[in-house]
Amino acid sequence: MKKLEGHIAEVMxxxxxxxxxxxxxxxxxxxxxxxxxxxxxxxxxxxxxxxTTEEVIEMIDQGEV
Structure with missing residues (x-):
């Protein structure tokens, strides 16, 4: 993991x-x-x-959700 310094460290x-x-x-x-x-x-x-995740993705693709 990269060390965060300065402003970005404070934001995180x-x-x-x-x-x-x-x-x-x-x-x-x-x-x-x-x-x-x-x-x-x-x-x-x-x-x-x-x-399942796959079923939900398919329902979204088909406009069912």
């Missing part, structure tokens, strides 16, 4: 040490659409509706 330290402004719980509670999407994903997983 800021990125690495940056604390998120909100928690996931706060984000979900504040955004009903996000909450609904996460609940749907959970249901899909429990129902066995999962896809």
């Amino acid at each position: 330290k800021g990125i690495i040490n940056d604390e998120p402004e909100t928690t996931v719980t706060e984000d979900v509670e504040a955004d009903p659409e996000l909450r609904q999407k996460l609940l749907q994903v959970k249901k899909d997983i429990l129902d066995g509706k999962t896809y």
Whole structure:
């Protein structure tokens, strides 16, 4: 790994040490659409509706997603 120095080192330290402004719980509670999407994903997983990366790429290419 290349040693970072000067300004770029300071920028990288800021990125690495940056604390998120909100928690996931706060984000979900504040955004009903996000909450609904996460609940749907959970249901899909429990129902066995999962896809491989290749399947998702194909669905995107075919305009299904």
